[in-house]
Amino acid sequence: MAEQDVQADRVENMMPAALAPLPPELMTGHPQLDAEHHLLMTCIANLRRVCVNHAGSLHCGHCDGLRRQHCDSHLVGMLGDLLAFILEHFRTEEEIMRSSLLLMVDRAVCEAHMEDHAAISGKVQEIVAALDPMNTVSLIRELDALLTRWMGNHIALHDMLLARWVLREDSVLRRNTLSSS
Numbered sequence: 392m393a394e395q396d397v398q399a400d401r402v403e404n405m406m407p408a409a410l411a412p413l414p415p416e417l418m419t420g421h422p423q424l425d426a427e428h429h430l431l432m433t434c435i436a437n438l439r440r441v442c443v444n445h446a447g448s449l450h451c452g453h454c455d456g457l458r459r460q461h462c463d464s465h466l467v468g469m470l471g472d473l474l475a476f477i478l479e480h481f482r483t484e485e486e487i488m489r490s491s492l493l494l495m496v497d498r499a500v501c502e503a504h505m506e507d508h509a510a511i512s513g514k515v516q517e518i519v520a521a522l523d524p525m526n527t528v529s530l531i532r533e534l535d536a537l538l539t540r541w542m543g544n545h546i547a548l549h550d551m552l553l554a555r556w557v558l559r560e561d562s563v564l565r566r567n568t569l570s571s572s
């Protein structure tokens with residue numbers, strides 16, 4: 392099964408939903424990166440649906456035990472797949488940095504990009520470690536804010552630079568990308 396299909400299956404397992412739209416300003420033009428970012432956008436939309444009042448509740452004390460149990464197990468299931476998806480996506484981008492030779496040409500740019508990946512996945516791991524049935528709603532809010540910020544800032548800055556490098560006129564990878572799509 393192709394890597395992209397495996398990633399799509401992971402998102403599907405988190406909770407079936409229509410693909411959430413990817414804003415035009417976050418389209419990099421790189422087919423694989425855009426497809427994976429699209430799936431991530433869908434993860435964020437799915438995450439928001441775990442709690443009916445994720446924006447308004449301070450904690451889970453307002454819900455009964457059964458509801459809390461349901462939200463907690465739902466979130467635990469989603470987080471495992473989400474973390475695997477994010478780590479795989481970062482590995483893909485870092486492999487593109489190497490294969491496109493950007494890592495050799497501009498190591499500082501790539502290191503800043505990889506440091507941001509490490510910071511994001513570290514933060515998601517912290518959230519996973521803090522899972523607590525009484526606190527599901529604030530963890531959802533925290534994760535939602537982190538992923539939304541990532542979509543807005545990280546893609547617009549780091550991923551866009553990487554895609555521009557790969558898709559530039561004289562890139563060998565560009566020809567390969569276009570001929571395989």
Ligand SMILES: [Fe+2]
Pocket residue numbers: 481484504508545549550
């Ligand atoms: Fe990235």
Ligand SMILES: [Fe+2]
Pocket residue numbers: 424428480484546550
């Ligand atoms: Fe990305």
